[in-house]
Amino acid sequence: MTSRNRAALSLEARKLARAPVARVATAASLLLVLVTTAGGYAAALHSGGTDMGRQAAAMITAPGWDGYAGLAATSVGITNLLAVGIVMSWSIGREFTDGTIVGLFALPVPRTAIADAKMCAAVCWLALLASAESILITISGLALGLPWHGAARTVLTIALVAALLSLSALPVMWIATAGRGYLAGIAATLAIVVVTNVAAGFGLGQVLPWAIPVLWANPDSALDPLLLLAPLAVALAGAFLTRRTWARLELGDS
Numbered sequence: 001m002t003s004r005n006r007a008a009l010s011l012e013a014r015k016l017a018r019a020p021v022a023r024v025a026t027a028a029s030l031l032l033v034l035v036t037t038a039g040g041y042a043a044a045l046h047s048g049g050t051d052m053g054r055q056a057a058a059m060i061t062a063p064g065w066d067g068y069a070g071l072a073a074t075s076v077g078i079t080n081l082l083a084v085g086i087v088m089s090w091s092i093g094r095e096f097t098d099g100t101i102v103g104l105f106a107l108p109v110p111r112t113a114i115a116d117a118k119m120c121a122a123v124c125w126l127a128l129l130a131s132a133e134s135i136l137i138t139i140s141g142l143a144l145g146l147p148w149h150g151a152a153r154t155v156l157t158i159a160l161v162a163a164l165l166s167l168s169a170l171p172v173m174w175i176a177t178a179g180r181g182y183l184a185g186i187a188a189t190l191a192i193v194v195v196t197n198v199a200a201g202f203g204l205g206q207v208l209p210w211a212i213p214v215l216w217a218n219p220d221s222a223l224d225p226l227l228l229l230a231p232l233a234v235a236l237a238g239a240f241l242t243r244r245t246w247a248r249l250e251l252g253d254s
Contacts, residue, residue, distance in 0.1 A: 008117035038140035062219035065150035073217035089185025115246035130162035168231035170238030
């Protein structure tokens with residue numbers, strides 16, 4: 001990595017760290033995952049006679065850590081796709097919406113280096129988010145009385161699910177570039193979430209990369225682990241398309 005590339009990455013990392021949208025997305029993701037997973041599991045255990053307890057119990061398909069991890073994966077699946085998709089869309093789209101794309105063209109770095117820096121900063125952020133979610137969920141499980149045995153596996157399972165789902169949102173950065181604004185990327189994010197959930201409801205989740213990690217984490221799943229390569233392939237395709245589009249980007253296009 002050249003000094004110019006390092007400077008671009010440092011700049012994009014600072015932008016993301018200071019951005020209110022990233023901070024809100026991080027806090028909201030952690031809170032929602034905690035409330036829906038720990039709260040849902042507690043309701044199923046201690047309030048089984050209530051509507052909430054019955055609904056939560058219906059989502060827990062196995063006892064112990066396996067059922068808890070499956071519930072957490074469902075929560076992470078929706079939360080991370082939304083949060084990461086919105087942040088990725090903003091990271092690219094704001095340059096067009098705010099008119100700062102002109103300043104980026106004036107920087108003494110290739111446009112592909114700028115795109116790489118934005119994607120690298122987003123990937124670093126989502127990796128930290130996935131790690132924090134997995135640790136928080138596991139600590140909550142221990143607090144609810146689940147045994148130490150199985151806790152390490154749960155951390156790894158949730159971290160993998162969260163990371164793969166978040167990475168699979170990378171194509172929205174390309175869509176935000178092509179659409180010259182973050183609204184296009186956010187619309188694509190919402191479409192992915194809706195289509196994935198509808199397809200999963202009809203039993204077609206195994207054909208959608210964005211549903212595969214959640215299905216794999218389900219205790220009753222017989223899904224081939226090799227299918228976990230599908231969301232990774234989507235991420236690589238999104239990164240390639242984003243980089244190629246930025247390489248051909250012209251100021252007049254914005």
